[in-house]
Amino acid sequence: MSDISYIPQDNEARFGDYIALLKPRVMSLVVFTAFVGLVVAPNPVHPFVGFVAILFIALGGGASGALNMWYDADIDRIMRRTRSRPIPAGRVTEREALGFGLALSGISCVMLALATNVFAGLFLAFTIFFYVVVYTMWLKRATPQNIVIGGAAGAFPPMIGWAVATGGISIESVAMFLLVFLWTPPHFWSLALFMKADYDEAKVPMLTSTHGRTVTRKHILAYALVLAPLAVGIGFTSIGGPLYFATALVMNALFIKGAIEIYGRSEAQAEADKYAVEKRFFYFSLIYLFAHFLALLAEAGLSYLGLGIW
Ligand code: HEM
Numbered sequence: 515m516s517d518i519s520y521i522p523q524d525n526e527a528r529f530g531d532y533i534a535l536l537k538p539r540v541m542s543l544v545v546f547t548a549f550v551g552l553v554v555a556p557n558p559v560h561p562f563v564g565f566v567a568i569l570f571i572a573l574g575g576g577a578s579g580a581l582n583m584w585y586d587a588d589i590d591r592i593m594r595r596t597r598s599r600p601i602p603a604g605r606v607t608e609r610e611a612l613g614f615g616l617a618l619s620g621i622s623c624v625m626l627a628l629a630t631n632v633f634a635g636l637f638l639a640f641t642i643f644f645y646v647v648v649y650t651m652w653l654k655r656a657t658p659q660n661i662v663i664g665g666a667a668g669a670f671p672p673m674i675g676w677a678v679a680t681g682g683i684s685i686e687s688v689a690m691f692l693l694v695f696l697w698t699p700p701h702f703w704s705l706a707l708f709m710k711a712d713y714d715e716a717k718v719p720m721l722t723s724t725h726g727r728t729v730t731r732k733h734i735l736a737y738a739l740v741l742a743p744l745a746v747g748i749g750f751t752s753i754g755g756p757l758y759f760a761t762a763l764v765m766n767a768l769f770i771k772g773a774i775e776i777y778g779r780s781e782a783q784a785e786a787d788k789y790a791v792e793k794r795f796f797y798f799s800l801i802y803l804f805a806h807f808l809a810l811l812a813e814a815g816l817s818y819l820g821l822g823i824w
């Protein structure tokens with residue numbers, strides 16, 4: 515008989531450690547963008563099929579997080595931000611994380627293919643491959659363009675959602691991809707501005723470490739300026755509408771304002787307020803992306819009710 519009063523030791527894996535391997539907070543936004551991609555597509559899927567599809571996309575996304583943590587365990591051990599993750603903290607072994615990530619990847623891709631269509635299953639497999647092999651194993655340690663190219667992995671989920679519903683790709687799904695793709699560099703580099711020391715110590719060639727903070731600030735502004743017309747322009751596609759357009763206008767005005775502020779700051783100013791402006795911009799980047807996809811969802815809801823205007 516098992517002893518129900520058994521208390522795990524500090525270095526033993528608990529259920530929560532396996533959840534942590536799935537990077538649940540980051541994946542929540544990934545899954546939300548996939549959900550919106552699925553809902554705004556022209557061919558509505560049965561709600562149960564939609565639910566199952568999102569479940570397996572979430573599982574696949576989480577699996578890629580576990581494989582990322584398996585491969586990056588050496589870096590995670592060095593960086594302050596990641597030191598207490600299950601592997602560096604010694605609560606899950608690298609082998610366990612690898613097995614867990616591979617098993618969940620296989621299950622999620624096969625089940626998505628069976629529950630929806632083969633293209634969507636293959637697309638999920640390709641996205642996991644891109645994040646784990648192309649970004650994590652190759653680009654992350656090789657070039658300061660790591661997150662620009664690797665960011666494609668995080669931008670594919672809305673296309674996977676669209677593929678679940680339609681079995682294919684369209685201008686609209688590519689537009690949603692580009693929205694996340696161009697958003698990723700300002701999102702990540704703003705974090706890298708105040709986490710620079712971590713990446714320096716781990717010898718990861720993030721732009722802040724290879725080219726310094728001033729160059730990184732310029733890059734954030736450049737991407738914000740390129741992102742804005744694309745983000746606003748989506749308002750005129752079949753998935754857009756006035757509500758989305760207004761949201762995009764406000765959000766992009768604020769995003770560019772924040773990027774200009776970041777661009778104009780000297781290191782002395784940033785040190786003085788402990789990178790408060792950069793931190794605020796990073797958190798705002800999350801609201802920015804969420805707001806765009808929420809507005810797309812609202813437009814789909816209005817169209818469904820016959821209230822769509824454009
Ligand atoms: C290559 C692309 C990306 C890189 C390098 C990156 C990097 C990061 C890093 C290092 C963090 C801090 C995470 C932590 O402390 O646990 C973070 C936070 C976050 N990222 Fe990204 N990110 C990328 C793409 C994305 C995408 C595509 C999404 C969603 C669509 C996303 C959503 C989030 C969210 C929601 C958080 C906040 C998590 C929290 O509350 O701590 N990221 N990102």
Ligand SMILES: CC(C)=CCC/C(C)=C/CC/C(C)=C/COP(=O)(O)OP(=O)(O)O
Pocket residue numbers: 537540544571574575576578582586596638641642645654667668671
């Ligand atoms: C559906 C599916 C497979 C989705 C994949 C989604 C994906 C690629 C998200 C990227 C987000 C992310 C946490 C990047 C972190 O970079 P990092 O790994 O360098 O960050 P870290 O230092 O926190 O580990």
